[in-house]
Every structure is written in structure tokens, then in C-alpha cells.
Amino acid sequence: MDTAAFIRLLQDTTACTDRSTVKRIIRFQRASDYRNFLEQLPQVASSSSPHKSIRQMPSIRGIACRLHPEETLERFAGRVWIEKDCKISVHSSSQKSITVDKGIPWGVNQIKAPQAWGTTTGHRIKIGVIDTGADFSHPDLRHSLSRGINLLNRSMLPHDDNGHGTHIAGTIAAANQLQGMIGVAPRALISPVKAFDHNGSAFVSDIILGIEWCIRNRVNVINMSFGMKTRSKALLGAVNNAHNAGIIIVASSGNDGKRRSVDYPARYPQTIAVGATNKLRRVAAFSNRGAYIDVYAPGDKIVSAWLRGKYNEMSGTSMATSHVSGAIALLLAHKPGLSPTEIKAIIKRSVQPLRGNKARRTIGELDVMRMMQAVDKS
Known part of the structure; x- marks a missing residue:
């Protein structure tokens, strides 16, 4: 050449x-x-x-x-x-501002995370959240964030100028027992990887650079609450590298209400594809569903941290994905060394059945206690 x-x-x-x-x-x-x-x-x-x-x-x-x-x-x-x-967008639909919300959000309760906290809180498990950044001054996230990286401006901290990344971080690892909210894995450590701009959009190349950073910095889990319709071989290559490095990738399936299709990168077999449920344990109307989904988790009307120390209610498969990332942190802190393939298998065989006659019995809702029992038996 x-x-x-x-x-x-x-x-x-x-x-x-x-x-x-x-x-x-x-x-x-x-x-x-x-x-x-x-x-x-x-x-x-x-x-x-x-x-x-x-x-x-x-x-x-x-x-x-x-x-x-x-x-x-x-x-x-x-x-x-x-x-x-290609351009790629974060996965969330409706949102509204909440004045104050204290304690344990309904989704964290529904997946039975609090019942596991006597055994594991996700201590020191590193989660790379490739998103819009995080609000470093949020009281509920103060102890949950590491420096991370800003891929749009390397000289700056990955400050969130959209809100989506802060919302994801809150569900995974918020830790403010007295005044604020508590996430699924309150002692896990989030590395915000800012690849998305204030509009919640990024290019595939930014995502790949984010994955490379996560591999170099030895994160345990990567949360990908975004997606696109087109397949990218370059993105698949990066996902493969992370998978081979032992990193668990959790990806949202998309909010098109489709029955037989999910967005990329959730569609790649090396990721855990997440759909969203509501409080009734039914698949949320907006969520993609079907055979490509590995697990469902709460994603409808989820309250979490927002910019300037506030809270917001958001719906989307993005929100469901953050519950799964937090649950994996709980599992890894309890039983270190599990491979991505093993974790995916544990999650899939320990789900709660969904409500609704048409729901397939083989795919269900995330259940932290069943996960813990499954791994203790093995």
C-alpha cells in the first residue's frame, strides 16, 4: 500500500x-x-x-x-x-421535572435490589457510562463518580449539558441515604464517558473511542443507553474487543414499540439487550420486544438525578438499561471474576415472569435476589 x-x-x-x-x-x-x-x-x-x-x-x-x-x-x-x-442518539422518550424525590425509586424496589444490600452494594465495581456526561455537583452522585473522560473536549471534565447521563448515573449508583435517592448499586463507581452532545447525539466514532477508553481503564461494565437502526462493523469490532477483555456491555433495545427488532448495539450477541417494563410488570408500550431482548427492567416513569441537583422523571429503554448495569455491579462485587457470557446466562435464567398472556415465558424481568441465588448455587 x-x-x-x-x-x-x-x-x-x-x-x-x-x-x-x-x-x-x-x-x-x-x-x-x-x-x-x-x-x-x-x-x-x-x-x-x-x-x-x-x-x-x-x-x-x-x-x-x-x-x-x-x-x-x-x-x-x-x-x-x-x-x-453515523449519528447515534440516546434512548429516552417522555420526561418531566420532579420537585423532590427521596428514598428508593420504584424500579430499584421492583428488581429487589434493597434485599441484596446486606450482602452486596456493588463496592468498587467500575461502570463506564457512555452518555452525555454527569452532574459532578449533584449531592446524590458526589461519592459515586470518578473523573471519566470528555471525548468532545478532552481538557474538560465530562460535565453533563443534557441530563440523560446524570439520570442514568443516578439509577445505577446514587448514594444519598438521608436527603436524596438511592440507586441499584450505591457503592459502585461510575466513570462518565461523555460522547454525546447537549442534544443527546454522537457519532459512532465517538462511541468507539469511548469503548477504547473503557477497555484501557479496565471498567467492569459498560452502560450503553443509546442506539441506531444501522449495523456498523466498526462498532461491532469495538464491542467485540470489550467483550473479549471481560467487560459486560448492557445496551438499550430502543423505544419504537417493535415486536421483532431491536436497535444496534443491543442487537449484537456480545451485549445484553434490555427492554422496559412498567409498574405492573408488563412490557412498556414504547419498548422494543421479542426474541432479541435478553431481559426486561423498569423503564416507565423512572425518577432519577438531573442537572443542578434536581430530579426528573423519564421513560425509555435507557432507564431500564441502567437498572441492569447496577444489578450486574451487585453481582460482580459479590462474586468477582464472572465472565460476560456467564453473567448473561445468570440474568436470563433468574428472571421474574412478565405479566400478560402474550409474554414469552423464557424472557422476563430482572430479579436481583434470584440472580444472587443462581450464582450461589453454581
């Missing part, structure tokens, strides 16, 4: 100031080509060139950059794969 020619072509495109360029993910088919590319990039790239707009994703032997729509890199066919760097 003529690496220098490839770099020059990328530079010509990224130097273009017209708006017609589109974001692409380019993966190198051969490790040697990627190595040569990384070695030659600083040499070929002069200080005036825009090589800084080429983002490296080593775990998938890839880069993210802008290209002209008609640029197919044909002469490098057989050496690189190209895919669109």
Missing part, C-alpha cells in the same frame, strides 16, 4: 473547507498497513496540515475523518474498509 499517497489524499480532503464532506470511518485490513500509516502520518503531515482532524482508533485499526461523498478510495480497495460515521 502506498501509505504516503493515502495520507496525502486524506489531507487534501480534510483541508477542504466546503461543507460537502461527510464523516467516515476507515479501517485497515492489515495490521502492517495501519502501523505504517501511524508511523508516516506525523512525517508526511506538515505542521500546517489538518492531520489533527484524523482521529485514531487503534483497537479496530481505524481512523475517523471527513471525506468527499464521491471519494471511494477505490485505488486502496482490498486494503481498507470504509463506512459512514
Whole structure:
């Protein structure tokens, strides 16, 4: 492969100031080509060139950059794969502000998390929440957050400017027994990975960089409360790497009320795909459902932490996913060393049956106490 020619072509495109360029993910088919590319990039790239707009994703032997729509890199066919760097959105539907909410939210109670706290509180289990960031000043999250990373601005803390990430963090690990709310795993530690902007949208390349950060920083669980309709081989590659590193990935199925389909990355078999239930233990009307779902959890009218120390009620499979991530933290603190495959099997065989005649008996609602019993028997 003529690496220098490839770099020059990328530079010509990224130097273009017209708006017609589109974001692409380019993966190198051969490790040697990627190595040569990384070695030659600083040499070929002069200080005036825009090589800084080429983002490296080593775990998938890839880069993210802008290209002209008609640029197919044909002469490098057989050496690189190209895919669109798609937009991806957080999964939540309705929301409303709540003045104050104290104690244990209904979803945390419904999955029987409080009954496990005598045995496990998720102590020191690290959960990477790839989302909009977190409110570091929220009294209920003060002891639950580590520094994390802001992929949109690396010099800043991953401060939440949307609210969604703070809501997810609260359900997983809020810990303010006297004044505020308590999450599923109050002693777990959340690493906020800010990949999503204030509108709750990100690019696939940001998610991949977030997964790479989680692998490097040895998190135990990754919470992915977002999704998209299209399949991305680059994202699958990153998910595979995390799975192979022993990280459990929990992903929301989507809020389209579909019976036979779930969004990516929940659709990948390496993740735990989560659907949402309501207080009646029925599948919430908005939730995707069916054979692709691994487990359901509370996701309807969930109250959790919000920006500026407040609380919000939100509905969505996002909210269900955070209950599952918290439950896995409880399980891992109690029985360290379980693999992603083992945890998925434990969750699936310890569910509570759903209400409603059409509900399939094989898939049910998350039950922390049954999970604990299943692992103690094994």
C-alpha cells in the first residue's frame, strides 16, 4: 500500500473547507498497513496540515475523518474498509421535572435490589457510562463518580449539558441515604464517558473511542443507553474487543414499540439487550420486544438525578438499561471474576415472569435476589 499517497489524499480532503464532506470511518485490513500509516502520518503531515482532524482508533485499526461523498478510495480497495460515521442518539422518550424525590425509586424496589444490600452494594465495581456526561455537583452522585473522560473536549471534565447521563448515573449508583435517592448499586463507581452532545447525539466514532477508553481503564461494565437502526462493523469490532477483555456491555433495545427488532448495539450477541417494563410488570408500550431482548427492567416513569441537583422523571429503554448495569455491579462485587457470557446466562435464567398472556415465558424481568441465588448455587 502506498501509505504516503493515502495520507496525502486524506489531507487534501480534510483541508477542504466546503461543507460537502461527510464523516467516515476507515479501517485497515492489515495490521502492517495501519502501523505504517501511524508511523508516516506525523512525517508526511506538515505542521500546517489538518492531520489533527484524523482521529485514531487503534483497537479496530481505524481512523475517523471527513471525506468527499464521491471519494471511494477505490485505488486502496482490498486494503481498507470504509463506512459512514453515523449519528447515534440516546434512548429516552417522555420526561418531566420532579420537585423532590427521596428514598428508593420504584424500579430499584421492583428488581429487589434493597434485599441484596446486606450482602452486596456493588463496592468498587467500575461502570463506564457512555452518555452525555454527569452532574459532578449533584449531592446524590458526589461519592459515586470518578473523573471519566470528555471525548468532545478532552481538557474538560465530562460535565453533563443534557441530563440523560446524570439520570442514568443516578439509577445505577446514587448514594444519598438521608436527603436524596438511592440507586441499584450505591457503592459502585461510575466513570462518565461523555460522547454525546447537549442534544443527546454522537457519532459512532465517538462511541468507539469511548469503548477504547473503557477497555484501557479496565471498567467492569459498560452502560450503553443509546442506539441506531444501522449495523456498523466498526462498532461491532469495538464491542467485540470489550467483550473479549471481560467487560459486560448492557445496551438499550430502543423505544419504537417493535415486536421483532431491536436497535444496534443491543442487537449484537456480545451485549445484553434490555427492554422496559412498567409498574405492573408488563412490557412498556414504547419498548422494543421479542426474541432479541435478553431481559426486561423498569423503564416507565423512572425518577432519577438531573442537572443542578434536581430530579426528573423519564421513560425509555435507557432507564431500564441502567437498572441492569447496577444489578450486574451487585453481582460482580459479590462474586468477582464472572465472565460476560456467564453473567448473561445468570440474568436470563433468574428472571421474574412478565405479566400478560402474550409474554414469552423464557424472557422476563430482572430479579436481583434470584440472580444472587443462581450464582450461589453454581
